[in-house]
Amino acid sequence: MSEILRLDAVSRHFSGLKALSGVTLRIDKGEVLGLIGPNGAGKTTLVNAVSGVTPASSGKITFMGRDITGIKTYQAARLGLARTFQIVQPFAEFTALDNVAAAALFSQPGESLKSAREEARAHLAFVGLEAQAGQSAATLTLAMRKRLELAKALAMKPKLLFLDEVNAGLNSAEVERATQLIHQLAASGITIVMIEHLMKVVLNVCTRIAVLHNGVLIADGPPREIIKNPAVVDAYLGHQYAQRNAAHG
Ligand SMILES: Nc1ncnc2c1ncn2[C@@H]1O[C@H](COP(=O)(O)OP(=O)(O)OP(=O)(O)O)[C@@H](O)[C@H]1O
16 A cells, blocks of 8 residues: 555644654555544644644654645645544534535635535535535534534545544434445545544444554554554553453454
8 A cells, every 4th residue: 555644753742741742653545544542642633733733843744745744724635634623613604515615615716616516515415414505504413513524524625534533422323324424435535544532433444543642652553453452451442441342352
């Protein structure tokens, strides 16, 4: 497989706090990488560093062979790096359709509003929000706003898509539906990095798992190995989880 993203010794400090410490990680095209770890481990900070929201303090980030360290968010979007946010933040007064059209225009500013809206309609249909196209984003349920967030990210035509806790706060039927969408996205060839606390989802969709703890990458490998890794069990999964898992083979 060929490399799409590479982090070399990436660190991010907030005053004295080391949110990310010397993270080196390679992601290949077509992978679905699960990024896991306890609260405050540095997962969102890593995604923010790559997508230009909060630049790295040091280290190097390479996307499709190009040095993108310190890139701005709009530049990242135009290169094909898109993300959803943990706290969904649509333009509340805009319709669902125009939220997605705005995302399309953000990544391709030359596009006409008419074609951005046509494109937006297709993305809304993909995430199952066709019927809500004309509704203002403020009136959508949390699950719908999460799917809207996904449609916005897709409107940026990503090559690499970061999903930041797209399942948080959803019920099991909604998680099931979101999981199917992630499978479809992966099948369409988009490389995915997902921050996810639900291990059931991680194990269902991820081809590889990277684990952060206190800003340090403590493990990186195939899901079946990661869930047995003693450092990961200690830092995140817990011994009960490991025992339950071992009992289920
Ligand atoms: N803008 C900021 N200013 C100061 N500290 C920050 C900032 N952003 C993150 N941090 C701190 O950096 C550390 C890593 O935070 P981060 O949000 O990356 O963790 P996370 O693994 O995504 O956690 P969670 O699972 O709770 O979302 C935390 O201690 C957090 O408080």
